[in-house]
Amino acid sequence: MKLINSPPLGRQGGAGIYIHIPFCKQACHYCDFHFSTSMKKKDEMIGAIQKEIKLRQSEIDDKPIETIYFGGGTPTVVSTADLQSIIDVIYEHFLVSSSPEITVEANPDDLTEEKIITLAQSSINRLSIGIQSFFEEDLTIMNRAHNAKEAMDCLSIATQYFDNISIDLIYGIPKMSIARWKKNIELALGFGVPHISCYALTVEPNTALPKLIENGIIPPVDEDLAQQHFEVLVETLENEGFTHYELSNFGKPGYFSKNNTAYWQGKSYLGIGPSAHSYNGKQRSWNVSNNTKYIKALELKQFSREVEDLSTTDRYNEYIMTGLRTVWGVSLKKVAKEFGKTYEKYLLEQAQKHIEEHLLFLDGDILLVTKKGKFLSDGIASDLFLLNLG
Template structure:
């Protein structure tokens, strides 16, 4: 099974924290969609097996009109085999959601909505420079529920000035909406963003790891008490509502990225498209793929397996490590994990090595301590 990701690089306005590739000008939208259709054709042989997931990300895919969405999906269905019930996700901003759009998305085949709420509080939304307000954050979900059973909400934690009480209230407001999935991300400062500039100029306080950790621990308690499983570090779902797209990434399934800045992975290499709309369009108009490709070494593949699997509740299968990389590397892994096991940051359950609750917030750092530098390690 495999997946396809489509990057729609347009937004109404720039959120202060965002470093994804996007444009606030829609002038090239029709040309870019045609270029994406051409890329789909040129790369149709890169995936083996039927598509399990189709994911519209960005940017703001909810800016697409019905014809634009349908023309992309039609091209995918023409070029790729899909399973009987592929998960088709569309990221949407609250201010774009109307009843007419919801009907159009369902009609096109979209069966999962990922809604970028980020916070249910007006002061947070203004601080982030989001295009919607707190009232729209609530209203859009109630509007969507008659049309979509599979809905996910995004929230951001670790925001300076967001105390424990307000973060808990954010979670309680989410829980009151009875939505089966939530993705929560710690606020990070990316170089070149407005947030980075404001912090360097002393206009806003930088995020604090201690606050983000406290928010994360509270989130684990609140969501798990209500039946949400933390199946991946940032993702919580009710049983039957885990994102197949998200799991595909973390479990190492191949995926194809279409659109400017989109990344692809086939198990042995990674590629990424140019992060420039004009260059992307011009290359596809000439029948050229605007991408760079990197062949992954054995060390790269091992480190990626460690990094991705440890973020999930399923952990790292030691027998799979031995099969893919050899018993010697598996033994080296366990030797490196020894101090982390003694500290209670990790544990083993049969052949599974995983991060404990104590180490969960430090998962990425734990993974890096287990990385190989070369095959002589």
Template structure:
């Protein structure tokens, strides 16, 4: 089974913390949709497996009309073998999800919404330069939950000046709407963003890892109490509501990414498209796929196995490590992991899975990087 990711590189405005590829001009939207369809056609021979998930990410995919979304979905079906009842996710901003738009989506093939709320407080939304307000966030959830049961909400924690009580209130608002999945990330400062500039010039306080950890612990406790499973560091779902698309990434399955800046992976090679809308569209007009490819070394694949495995409840399977990489890799891994096991940040289960403990979960990325092997 494989997955398809379609990057929609447009936003109404730039969030101050975001370093993803997008344009705030919609002038080339029609041209971009045609280019995406062309890429889907040109690359159909790259995938020999059935497609089980289709994910519209961005950018802001909810800027597309349901007609435009249907056109791209139809192009997938015409060129790839898709399973019955695939998971089809649309990332959306609350201000795009009018009652009319939600009703249109409800009768489309889209069956999962990923709604970028981030916070229900105006102060937070303004500093992040989000395009919606708190009222729109609540209104869209009120309508969306009438038509979709498979909804995930994005929240950001570790925002300077956000008290623990405010963070708890954000979570409670999501719980009150009966949402079955939450994706939640600590606010991070990417080098070339407006947020980085504000902090550098003293216009906004720097982020605090201590505050982020406090908020993360509150998040873990509150979701666990309500029956959510923290199946990946940043993802919390009730049973049967895990993201199938993102889970396929974490389990190392192959996927194809379409659109500017999108990445693809086939188990041995990784490729990425040019991060430029004009260059992307021009190349596709000329029937050229505008991407670069690298073949991953054994160490690269091992390191990625560590990174994604330790972020999930499934951990790293030592038997698979030995079968895939050899006994030397397994022995070196356990040698390096021992200090984290002693500190109770990692644990080795009876079925030979190396996993982060609840204490070590927040530190998963740092632990994984310490277990990397160099070429």
């Protein structure tokens, strides 16, 4: 397997900012992210997000901001002017690189031509569109707010105004045949988008999906079918010139997500907004997942968040989890240097059985998953975790 050099993210030590916009038109059956379907507190929320940005400017230590990412929720349910006002505050209080990647997540039903034009005229230069499927039966099962026609119409328009577009697709949906999954991929490729993110449908406990399955309204998720979908996905997209650079992500050269790549490479990032997570290499923190509490705290120029100090073992486990998901793998030299020889020895011992089963392999000092092991990479990583060191 040929190793791929990490794409440049600007000068060493760059950082990212994630903005959580906690509003959606309706609840998808599978989604366990924090959001509200009520827009009553929209203006207060935009103001609170701006206040949090101002209050946290010292946390980056003059690192240049390489990426700004609006997630949610559905960021495009608020106006482009609101999104731009948040970007403006970031520029006022942080050192931003000369060509940052600024991404906004969007759903097809929000992306009218007028909306797309206003987004293109703003500082936003990358769209991440939640297509999920081009078929009505799949969208109904997931309770998506858009329909198949809107999915295709928005891409037809968006590709005229944006060069850097990513779309999300979901596989492993009950009743989705191999043929229909192949057609989903074919339709996505037909729009010429340079980045595709694909996720297996997962049954999360605090969502509508498990109850619908329990009541027989939706069939259970079939893991074997999901694996077949995954194998079709990898083969098809790699044949079309995409690099499978992370378990769920495929990009054409020059179009890897800089935001996500920074996360997998352990870069620092600020999470702004309710439920948003932050990471500085030594600590992880997360804001309260309650819109009212979040807004009230910021009105008092306070934070409502929890902070976790990461032990050496925590940081090792996180590096294993993120590294094995990517084409850059896990560096034994890095493990030895940053965590110690004991960790390196443990890693090699635990990896041996997976190497013998052809799920992992060593390329020099880099530990990587094989093609056979890709779908199982999260489970393999958990076998390499260490639980009892400081």
